[in-house]
Amino acid sequence: MANFQDKFILNFITDNRWHYIWNGLLTTLQITFFAVLLGITLGFLIAIVRSTHDKTGRMKIGNVICNIYITVIRGTPVVVQLMIIYYVVFSSVDINKVIVAILAFGMNSGAYVAEIFRSGIMSVDQGQFEAGRSLGFNYRQTMIHIITPQAFKNVLPALGNEFIVLLKETSVSGYIAMQDLTKGGDIIRSRTFDAFMPLIAVAIIYLVMVMIFSKLVSMLERRLRNSDH
């Protein structure tokens, strides 16, 4: 037990090493939060273009562009996308790495969110669409007031899942030398030559965040469900 205490002090207390974990956690949360916002926005726009094309045959060019985007993003590893954005796209620009990470993870997530939203929109019964149009709503109004609220509810579990994946995927941020939560633990490991304690600590923090988030999603889900069934 004394051994455990010594190791704990060595890994987290000495030289204020817990700062690596704490600051890393803040960075991870920051990246995740803004990447989620970007992902939802991008995903929503792409989904609207794609499902408008599916439903009406309009927006042909937009649909092609969105298709290419989704295929490329989903067909390549996120860590490669992250490195390309940092080392290739912004190679000659001095840019905050956090912003690079938000862009990379947000753009990546957007492709997945787009397909989630699209399947949600397409899963809303066509009769809902016709009811909206027959009342005199135009296409856009029907989407806003009638289709997307139902689509959102249908896809909430899948969306929640996507954000859990995103949170965990930010752990590759170390590839562009960012000090996120994972990197923080890894730095401590390289200083103290003890792998167990910092890595387990990092793992537990991810796990707790995921569990809290899952709980929030299922609460939201229940509230939405209660409201109409």
Add this chain to the structure above:
Amino acid sequence: MTTNGDVLIKVDDVHKVYNKKLHALNGVSNEIRKGEVVVIIGPSGSGKSTFLRSLNLLEVPTTGHIYFEGTDITSKKTDIDKHRQKMGMVFQHFNLFPHKTILDNITLAPMKLLGKSKEEAQKRGMELLRLVGLEEKANGYPSQLSGGQKQRIAIVRSLAMDPDVMLFDEPTSALDPEMVGEVLELMKKLAHDGMTMVVVTHEMGFAKEVGTRCIFMDEGQIKEEGAPEEFFDHPTEPRLQDFLSKVL
């Protein structure tokens, strides 16, 4: 014909072709006048729904024209959404908005499209709910209603827009038999209040009692039409005689 009101809808030689070869409508012309209750019958696949749904352009005719209140709504230049506000439609499967309360189902379109205030829209909404005896359901959700109640709410949702005509596509076909009556009663009430109605139905009793004109469709065409008495008692078209002998 029992009415001689103004022409509300004029259908001029409408064809609807699906997938380049399936002729759902094969040259349909007709006039629907104010105050008429036009009942459309015919075998499955004869084009009844396609005809009805082309009246508010849910189905866009391949060729031909449809005029509503004098405007060619098949013209690309026409703002169809504006005209649809004046044409209520009731579907076989109700299509209530499940994520909104009953009252919100009714007030959504008047508020967003007619610019009514919330109080105004809700006041009218409650009036309409009282008309169908469902005011205590105002804050419930569609999933808490029976089929007959859902369909009455769907009718009320359309009425909230103060339409000039109501289109019904087999409004009682998805209902349990014991609920058909309450919906037909409401439709009858509307007809008596002078609403112009076009109704696709298999309810021959309703057609005879409430209809002012009956249309028989077959193979994408209007094969016979007339006042209910002669239509049902002395059909001339052999296909109609055949059809009636099966359903009556």
